[in-house]
């Protein structure tokens with residue numbers, strides 16, 4: 664009997680999850696596994712939402728955003744009693760290995776599960792936040808950045824038409840990656856992130872000088888982790904004297920058909936995940952670092968903090984001062 668392997672998505676959905684699931688299921692079958700899919704992430708693992716990964720199920724999904732397997736943030740998975748229930752669901756089907764497509768939280772969950780029951784897993788990084796240590800790229804980031812880029816380009820049209828300032832809040836939890844890259848790519852005047860100290864006095868001086876020289880609108884991108892959206896909007900109106908509006912982009916950033924980059928990265932991570940399990944790795948996260956694909960033990964990933972590219976930080980320093 665072929666070895667059972669289950670694939671599921673967990674945590675915040677990210678574009679690229681569907682192509683990752685499809686490729687992992689197909690490649691696992693080619694490597695002699697019997698692939699299973701689990702609906703609803705960790706919640707489905709507990710509630711026994713397993714289905715065999717047949718061709719029909721994984722057809723026509725790779726261009727879709729989000730995750731067709733659905734996802735969850737399960738409170739019960741923190742409790743041993745429910746993790747044991749999940750383990751019994753695997754055991755009764757002869758499932759011996761797991762592929763989880765998710766973020767840092769999901770990897771922590773699986774690391775705990777491995778400590779409890781010794782079920783090997785391979786993690787495929789997928790989160791728009793790009794906040795996983797040890798990998799330069801997580802699935803969903805390119806699609807999210809393109810959604811942000813499109814939104815900010817549209818906001819620029821109305822900002823310019825009305826001679827207004829717009830503060831645009833982007834997601835990322837505690838990480839400023841999305842804010843920094845979109846501020847650079849969209850030509851924002853201001854960028855506030857948790858990683859860089861900012862100085863409103865010098866930003867104010869710079870903007871006033873530019874307005875005097877003819878600037879008629881301002882775009883400011885703030886990372887949600889700074890919690891500065893409201894304050895900055897009021898500050899621009901009061902201190903700079905330009906009418907300002909706040910746009911919180913919200914969950915639109917998580918949607919949309921995966922870009923070519925997210926589809927290709929999904930395939931590469933999926934193959935790497937199955938190969939890692941085949942090679943006997945027990946609890947590792949797939950990585951892409953300095954142009955190389957590899958994997959790292961989950962413990963290393965969980966014990967380290969994601970460090971932003973120093974060149975990116977340097978480029979953004981001008982937007983925070």
Ligand SMILES: Nc1ncnc2c1ncn2[C@@H]1O[C@H](COP(=O)(O)OP(=O)(O)O)[C@@H](O)[C@H]1O
Nearest residue numbers: 674675736737740741765766767768769771772
């Ligand atoms: N230490 C842990 N023990 C057990 N389950 C955990 C642990 N940390 C996270 N989880 C589970 O993983 C889920 C996904 O994590 P979350 O941070 O929401 O998303 P992401 O994986 O995208 O970072 C959590 O909702 C929770 O169910």
Ligand SMILES: O=P(O)(O)OC[C@H]1O[C@](O)(COP(=O)(O)O)[C@@H](O)[C@@H]1O
Nearest residue numbers: 674675766789790791792834835836
């Ligand atoms: O959709 P929710 O549960 O409100 O969570 C919002 C959070 O999820 C994210 O979109 C993605 O984060 P994760 O990938 O860690 O789940 C964050 O940027 C945001 O802070």
Ligand SMILES: [Mg+2]
Nearest residue numbers: 766767768790
């Ligand atoms: Mg996360």
